[in-house]
Amino acid sequence: MELTYGHPKSLLPIQTKYCPGCGHGVIHRLITEVIDEMGVQDHSIILNPVGCSIWASLYFDFDSVQVPHGRTPAGATGVKRMKPDHLVICYQGDGDLAAIGTAEIVHAANRGEKFTTIFVNNAIYGMTGGQMAPTTLVGQKATTAPYGRDPIGAGMGYPIRVCEMLETLGGSKYLARGAVNNAANTRKTKQYIRKAFEAQMRGEGFTMVEILSQCPTNWGMEPVESVEWVESDMIPFYKLGEIKDELAGSANAVKEAGK
């Protein structure tokens, strides 16, 4: 009998340290499924950030580099420039990417660095225990926004839409936003990841998939409640879909379809 669904080869069969209901596990699985399908496990290198996903190197069965908080795109730049034939994945959370590492992501994207950023946006700091993130929604509570994020009165600013911010940069070629709150969104997110990884291996420029993810622990919700909150509160603000697609591969596909 043919095995149609199993554990990805490049994901180690061990229990993760992530909390029940956390999105990281699903995202790890999507990444490794695509790596297995592309057959690039022994040519993959991940840069994991400071944050909950600092554990990523424990779970992925391929090489990793651990750089300081926020410097992930700078580290990935160094790795990819030296190893252009490798799949280089820059895995970042919202604090790592959109707060402390804002300069690094903007300039890596602008230079068109040929790695793929997997940007996990759960609108909160996970590992440090629920502080306000740059992507925390207006009114959303956090330990450092105890009355909810108040952009004007308390001067906490507004949630940052990272894909849209990077869209204007010439070096960014593919920016998509998915979610892992239900099966349909999860499947679509996997397609985005595959498209980004394939574009990277063709050397097309900067690619990023933002993934809306749930953090039940720090949101103070049950897991089921948290996936519903992604749908009811996050997705209306962070629109899903391909925000920017300037891939040569996509342009060819459109040309073919028009024939």
Add this chain to the structure above:
Amino acid sequence: MAEEKRLMKGNEAMGEAAVRAGCDAYFGYPITPQNELTAYMAKHMLDKKRTFIQAESEVAAINMVFGAGATGARVMTSSSSPGVSLKQEGISYACGADVPCVVINVSRSGPGLGGISPAQGDYFQSTRGGGHGDYYHIVLAPKSVQEAADLTYEAFDLADQWRMPAMVLADGMIGQMMEGVSFKPPKDPATRIAKPWAVGTSSNRPVNHVDSTHLDPDEFEAVNRARFERYAEMKKVLPRYEEHDIDDAELVLVAYGTSARVSYGAVQMARKLGIKAGLFRPITLWPFPEKRMGELADAGKKFLAVEMSMGQMVEDVRLYTHGKSEVFFYGRCGGNIPTEEAVLAEIQKILKK
């Protein structure tokens, strides 16, 4: 065979030496007084189809160095004092993950934004592990354009051999002045040592993680202890220094880099006056030539540390003479360079001659 001498700025000579040492990638950010070095690397790395990136900050540059170094490549960054402060986080990570790289500091006056004139106020930062945590790294201090080139060329091998950052601590004077310099031939890539720990090198091995994370205290302590055993080994074989007129010297001037050149001039003037002064010039600031320093202390010498700072290396002179010797200090700071006459006057004052 060494090539014909060329007249070059120190900054450019260090760049040429790095290219010849086989630097695969250079990452830098503009800062005076080292800008000629970054510009030299831009032209010559790009000409040779190697990697050059003008990074968005010193912080980004050192982490590009870390990433590229993690693949086993030969990598370098350069900066000046305030920029090197920004790089300290990355240097700590490179030390914690045992990633070799070369960092050049063409130092200027501080603290703060300070000035752009030469200074030696980065001695503590360079030799004491300028970032967080328990670590040291190699620090080499050139006194001339020729030595700046030679030490940069060698720094890549030392970094690889000892698996750590190797810093060349020049100063604005060494970087900006022009002198004759000849270069060694380009290194044969086949002479590089293997880096089985690097990422992305081979599929026929267990996975490699280049990181400095250890959440188990016992495991982490063992890693740090192993690293300090390496440091102990380095202290035995790596210290390097130059001596002049030491044997009969009553007073030994201790100085590195630009202040050592001035001190040598002062020693020559003193000798003409019949004053028994000598010069001890550490070339490796870490590991410091502590054993030799102790021998000189045992021989009953007095010491005068001459620095372009308010007194930093003088603490090592006191430390390694173990309280047996009288240790004096003369320094200028703020971008001032001591004159030979002023140092001579200091020698005369101390020896009452």
